[in-house]
Amino acid sequence: MAAAVETVERAIPPVRKVPDRFRTFTTAIASVAPVILVVIVVILYQQAAPAISHFGLGFLTGRVWNPVTNTFGALPAIFGTLATSFLALAVAIPVGVAVALVLAEQGQQAIRGIIGTGIELLAAIPSVVYGIWALYVLAPWSFEHIETPISDRLGHGLPYLAQPAVRGLFNAALVLAVMVLPTLTAISRDVIRATPRGLRESAIALGATWWETTWKVILPAARAGIFGATILALGRALGETIAVTMVIGNNFQIPPTIFAPAYTLASVIANEFTEATGTLYPAALIELGLVLILVTVVVNIVALLLVRSTGAKASV
Amino acid sequence: MNRNARRGYMSRASLAVMYALTVLALIPLGLVLWFTIAKGLPPALHLEFFTNAFRPPGIPGAGVKHAIIGTGILVGLASVMAIPIGILGGVFLAEYSVSWWASWVRLASDVLVGTPSIAIGLFAYSLVVVPTHHFSGYAGSVALAVLMLPIVIRTTEGAVLLIPNGLRESGLALGLARWRVSLQLIVPAAAPGVITGALLAVARAAGETAPLLFTSFGNQITVLNPNGQLEALPLTVYHYALLPYKSLQDQAWGAALVLVVMVLGINLVSRWVLRRQIRLAGQL
Numbered sequence: 001m002a003a004a005v006e007t008v009e010r011a012i013p014p015v016r017k018v019p020d021r022f023r024t025f026t027t028a029i030a031s032v033a034p035v036i037l038v039v040i041v042v043i044l045y046q047q048a049a050p051a052i053s054h055f056g057l058g059f060l061t062g063r064v065w066n067p068v069t070n071t072f073g074a075l076p077a078i079f080g081t082l083a084t085s086f087l088a089l090a091v092a093i094p095v096g097v098a099v100a101l102v103l104a105e106q107g108q109q110a111i112r113g114i115i116g117t118g119i120e121l122l123a124a125i126p127s128v129v130y131g132i133w134a135l136y137v138l139a140p141w142s143f144e145h146i147e148t149p150i151s152d153r154l155g156h157g158l159p160y161l162a163q164p165a166v167r168g169l170f171n172a173a174l175v176l177a178v179m180v181l182p183t184l185t186a187i188s189r190d191v192i193r194a195t196p197r198g199l200r201e202s203a204i205a206l207g208a209t210w211w212e213t214t215w216k217v218i219l220p221a222a223r224a225g226i227f228g229a230t231i232l233a234l235g236r237a238l239g240e241t242i243a244v245t246m247v248i249g250n251n252f253q254i255p256p257t258i259f260a261p262a263y264t265l266a267s268v269i270a271n272e273f274t275e276a277t278g279t280l281y282p283a284a285l286i287e288l289g290l291v292l293i294l295v296t297v298v299v300n301i302v303a304l305l306l307v308r309s310t311g312a313k314a315s316v
Numbered sequence: 317m318n319r320n321a322r323r324g325y326m327s328r329a330s331l332a333v334m335y336a337l338t339v340l341a342l343i344p345l346g347l348v349l350w351f352t353i354a355k356g357l358p359p360a361l362h363l364e365f366f367t368n369a370f371r372p373p374g375i376p377g378a379g380v381k382h383a384i385i386g387t388g389i390l391v392g393l394a395s396v397m398a399i400p401i402g403i404l405g406g407v408f409l410a411e412y413s414v415s416w417w418a419s420w421v422r423l424a425s426d427v428l429v430g431t432p433s434i435a436i437g438l439f440a441y442s443l444v445v446v447p448t449h450h451f452s453g454y455a456g457s458v459a460l461a462v463l464m465l466p467i468v469i470r471t472t473e474g475a476v477l478l479i480p481n482g483l484r485e486s487g488l489a490l491g492l493a494r495w496r497v498s499l500q501l502i503v504p505a506a507a508p509g510v511i512t513g514a515l516l517a518v519a520r521a522a523g524e525t526a527p528l529l530f531t532s533f534g535n536q537i538t539v540l541n542p543n544g545q546l547e548a549l550p551l552t553v554y555h556y557a558l559l560p561y562k563s564l565q566d567q568a569w570g571a572a573l574v575l576v577v578m579v580l581g582i583n584l585v586s587r588w589v590l591r592r593q594i595r596l597a598g599q600l
Contacts, residue, residue, distance in 0.1 A: 030409065043439060044438060210327045232430065246554070
């Protein structure tokens with residue numbers, strides 16, 4: 001008997017850890033994504049090096065952009081990028097959160113499905129189509145029905161609201177607001193859905209109305225995630241190029257009023273890069289791109305961490 | 317008025333405001349589609365619009381054949397680069413989701429999705445155009461591939477995660493190798509979701525303008541060799557829309573219509589396939 005048991009024990013080989021080659025292989029393939037991200041930053045830094053060493057930090061605060069004298073300062077473009085993005089968010093946040101609330105809890109499944117598909121299609125429309133629409137439809141309409149009345153009534157007392165223009169900062173912000181709405185809505189909806197069900201039920205059990213539940217319980221609970229969604233939308237707005245380039249007026253200045261023509265980091269690159277000659281001019285444009293990408297990467301990481309902390313599945 | 321009645325009215329009024337804002341949010345979609353169709357349909361109804369290339373303003377019979385072919389080549393090449401890598405990357409994220417490297421890959425992909433497309437254009441310019449000294453379709457497709465990659469990775473991951481673990485365990489219990497389980501069992505089961513992700517990435521790439529401006533650059537004649545400068549539909553819309561010729565502006569709207577039909581068509585079909593897949597996977 002004892003001998004037989006021994007034989008069986010010897011028949012089973014000791015557990016040997018087999019190297020998982022498939023894991024090694026797919027790990028290497030998947031690493032392409034982080035590697036590309038790093039390479040983008042490194043290669044743009046290399047290409048921008050002449051401008052970085054020539055202008056130093058003064059590049060970020062300079063106000064003059066003159067290829068003829070090789071003087072390049074990015075401040076007006078940075079200002080334009082921030083101004084259009086924040087203005088767009090100010091318009092988009094109330095609408096986006098409202099749609100997210102409707103999608104997350106109210107209404108019948110069928111209506112919600114239609115609204116959801118509509119918002120998804122809004123995200124799918126190419127930027128250049130928003131651009132041509134904004135250029136020929138939205139901007140002239142807004143000039144006539146929003147900018148001119150505001151400027152006529154308030155422009156004398158508040159000089160920042162004077163000088164309406166078809167192509168300018170305000171109209172660029174308006175089209176941006178439409179374009180970031182889907183991002184804002186989709187993420188806010190996921191975050192609101194991820195709030196614990198018990199919270200809502202407790203509030204309702206205490207006799208709170210729908211609005212009281214939403215305003216005093218759900219929105220405070222989803223605050224961090226909605227903030228994350230907003231920052232994610234900010235990242236999209238900062239980098240949006242073509243539609244903005246078509247309606248912002250492309251004037252390298254810090255605009256005197258919110259309606260006046262301006263410029264953004266992305267639209268300077270889009271407009272001028274193919275015509276840039278010499279060493280310093282293209283390098284300065286690539287440095288604008290480097291500033292843009294560093295800012296958006298930081299903004300995106302902060303936003304993603306915020307959204308993930310809420311436990312929502314971040315369906316970016 | 318009684319306080320509780322006021323609370324009820326307040327609640328219903330706020331709900332009405334939410335719905336009003338929702339309608340407001342959908343108005344731009346309606347307007348964009350309406351104007352693209354209304355202004356784009358007249359030029360796009362002529363057959364020459366699809367069979368002829370650029371002709372100077374004033375000469376009839378101009379079309380966007382060169383742009384349609386260019387978009388096809390650019391997106392095709394980008395797909396060949398991005399889709400296989402993206403699928404394998406997504407399989408890694410789903411199959412080894414607990415590994416510490418997976419969370420970094422996930423973060424990098426999500427950051428890459430949000431990276432400005434113009435910066436990706438600058439990257440492709442520095443990587444391909446600078447060493448080869450000329451604009452080319454290859455450079456453009458590299459830029460588009462970088463845009464597509466993170467989308468394919470994340471949607472593949474999502475699709476693979478939908479497959480119940482039982483299938484994976486059955487395969488391993490039968491003694492199949494890990495790669496066989498993943499590539500011959502799990503990925504085919506998740507195929508509709510994976511294909512959807514690839515299609516969404518294709519739709520996104522087909523609509524991008526900014527990364528092509530100084531990589532593929534654009535052209536007025538039909539070019540089939542990706543080593544040359546290729547025109548693309550978004551470039552046509554962008555360039556023609558800003559020119560002062562009515563006939564070219566009309567063609568820009570026509571090209572925009574072709575683009576919208578293509579992109580929204582792909583989106584609607586793939587979303588339908590994806591919903592069906594989620595439903596079926598629930599029954600597995």
